[in-house]
Amino acid sequence: MIVNNSLDEVKKRENALSIIKSIVEIEGRSSLFDLTGLSGGFIATPSEISLLETYVGPAIFEDALQEVGIDHMGGEKVLPLNRTSSGILATILTLVKKDTNVVHYLAQLPAHPSIPRSCKLVGANYFETDVFEEFSIPENTSLVVITGSTMDHKVIDEDEFKKVIEMAHEMNIPVMVDDASGARLRTVVFNQAKACDLGADIAITSTDKLMPGPRGGLMAGRKDLIDEIKVKVNQFGLEAQPPAVLAMLNGIKNFDGDNLVKSFTRKDELFDLLNEKFDNFDKTPTGVMISPEGLNTEIDAQHNLSDNDVAFLFSFILLKEHGIITIPAVSMPGASATIRFDLSTSDAFNLDLKDLNKKIESSFVRLQEVITNEEKCREIVFNS
Numbered sequence: 457m458i459v460n461n462s463l464d465e466v467k468k469r470e471n472a473l474s475i476i477k478s479i480v481e482i483e484g485r486s487s488l489f490d491l492t493g494l495s496g497g498f499i500a501t502p503s504e505i506s507l508l509e510t511y512v513g514p515a516i517f518e519d520a521l522q523e524v525g526i527d528h529m530g531g532e533k534v535l536p537l538n539r540t541s542s543g544i545l546a547t548i549l550t551l552v553k554k555d556t557n558v559v560h561y562l563a564q565l566p567a568h569p570s571i572p573r574s575c576k577l578v579g580a581n582y583f584e585t586d587v588f589e590e591f592s593i594p595e596n597t598s599l600v601v602i603t604g605s606t607m608d609h610k611v612i613d614e615d616e617f618k619k620v621i622e623m624a625h626e627m628n629i630p631v632m633v634d635d636a637s638g639a640r641l642r643t644v645v646f647n648q649a650k651a652c653d654l655g656a657d658i659a660i661t662s663t664d665k666l667m668p669g670p671r672g673g674l675m676a677g678r679k680d681l682i683d684e685i686k687v688k689v690n691q692f693g694l695e696a697q698p699p700a701v702l703a704m705l706n707g708i709k710n711f712d713g714d715n716l717v718k719s720f721t722r723k724d725e726l727f728d729l730l731n732e733k734f735d736n737f738d739k740t741p742t743g744v745m746i747s748p749e750g751l752n753t754e755i756d757a758q759h760n761l762s763d764n765d766v767a768f769l770f771s772f773i774l775l776k777e778h779g780i781i782t783i784p785a786v787s788m789p790g791a792s793a794t795i796r797f798d799l800s801t802s803d804a805f806n807l808d809l810k811d812l813n814k815k816i817e818s819s820f821v822r823l824q825e826v827i828t829n830e831e832k833c834r835e836i837v838f839n840s
Contacts, residue, residue: 458765458834462789468768471839472775472785479779489807490781493609493637493742493798496664496671498699499706513698517705521674524708529639529659530652531676535686536696536704540636540673541570543660545577546688547632551681552598554579561591561620562603564610568634569790571601588616593623600624600631604638604651604659607792608747609740611641614648621655630657630681637665644713645720645741652676658685663700666716666742666800669707672700716742719799722809726797729813734820743804745796754820759827765837766827767793772836773822778815 459468479487507516518536525534537543548571552558558575560567565586575582580598585591593600602620605611624631633651635642639661642648651659658677663669673696675682689695696704719742727744730737736750746754748763751770761769764784771784774795784793797812798804826832834840 457760457762458830458837459762459768464838465787465789468837469786469788471837472772472781474839475772475775476781476786483779488779488781489803489812490801491743491797491799491804492781492783492786493666493796493800494662494664494671494783497668497707498670498703499668499710500699500702504702504706508698508702510698513701517698517701521701521705521708524705525674525676528708528711529661529674529676530650531659531682532679533676533682535675535682535689536701537660537673537675537689537694538696538700539671539694540634540660540662541568542689542694543673543675543685544568544570544632544634545574546685546692546694547658547660547675548574548578548580548599549688549692550685551630551632552578552580555581556596556598557581557583557594558599558601559591559593559597560584560601560603561588561612561616562586562606562610563612564606564608567601567603568607568636571634588613588619591620591623593627593629597627597629600629602631602633602651602656604633604635605641608745608794608796609637609641609742611638611646611648611741614642614646614654617648617651618654625655631655632657633659635659636662640666640711640713640716641741644716657681663704663707666798667707667711668802669711670700670703672696672704674704715805716800719743719804722799722804726799726809726813729809730816733817740796740798742800743796743798745794748793751795755824755827757824757828760830761827761833764793765833766823767795768837769827769833770819770823771795773819773826774815776836777819777822780812780815780819 748767774780
């Protein structure tokens with residue numbers, strides 16, 4: 457194996473960022489194609505930037521964010537955070553006691569690692585399932601969690617969504633929804649209701665996923681719970697700082713659902729092109745993807761790498777040789793190693809899909825050339 461632990465994942469990510477920097481410095485930003493669906497952005501005018509002081513910034517922009525954030529997410533109040541994971545942690549710190557149960561329903565396992573990790577931190581018992589018939593809420597449950605759209609963009613059935621909320625509320629248990637990408641993917645592409653409108657007590661989204669906002673989190677929900685959670689957020693320094701709040705505000709204002717709809721139609725063309733050579737690509741709502749297991753199945757050569765190693769290696773070849781950024785190269789520890797080519801990003805609109813298909817095919821040829829040489833593979837992933 458190449459990537460064995462979280463430290464290896466950090467080192468892998470550092471190498472990817474170094475490659476990205478080099479490409480920008482030598483060839484320019486136009487030579488990079490961020491297809492992660494997490495490209496985000498920072499939209500601000502000079503006059504707005506001049507207000508980004510420690511206390512002036514929150515006074516101006518947090519108040520404005522309430523209006524647009526509630527319109528985007530629903531609920532009674534919103535709370536900006538430095539990460540979606542921060543909001544999940546703060547919610548669990550606030551609502552979950554030691555030795556109580558946290559149960560989680562999602563469309564496809566596994567959950568984002570921040571959820572079980574936060575439960576472990578407070579000493580709670582954690583259970584997750586993607587089989588609706590097996591979902592139940594035991595006694596002594598302090599929180600029910602729902603994922604609206606998984607890390608690989610598998611979207612929950614809305615009827616199941618509502619039923620889980622009903623089950624929890626019948627037992628007076630609050631519901632937290634991890635709606636990182638789902639706050640836009642579910643509502644725009646699948647025409648589902650906002651999580652808070654479906655009855656969720658708390659919903660959290662990532663402000664860089666499928667929208668032009670910063671790496672950050674935005675929580676919405678019941679005012680009384682938001683206020684309680686905000687105490688923990690401030691105690692542990694989990695709040696978003698003024699620049700991120702401004703970027704969230706303008707990211708939501710500039711969110712264009714039509715881009716998601718356009719990517720929804722373009723994905724079929726890319727999938728058909730890839731399907732001429734590959735057997736294991738799948739469609740996502742906004743592009744195509746291939747799992748680590750599926751990618752490994754495509755390889756003819758015998759090798760000693762794990763499925764995830766193969767995905768990491770492929771993502772680095774895509775980045776180094778063609779400037780294509782995919783999640784496995786730049787992801788945080790514990791994230792899915794599935795390779796997604798998301799067509800909702802601004803970079804994707806500048807790509808000819810036939811050319812993208814050729815780049816993917818040539819990267820796969822290179823993958824097969826190096827995969828039997830573990831030393832070479834380590835060099836590619838870690839620059840060692």
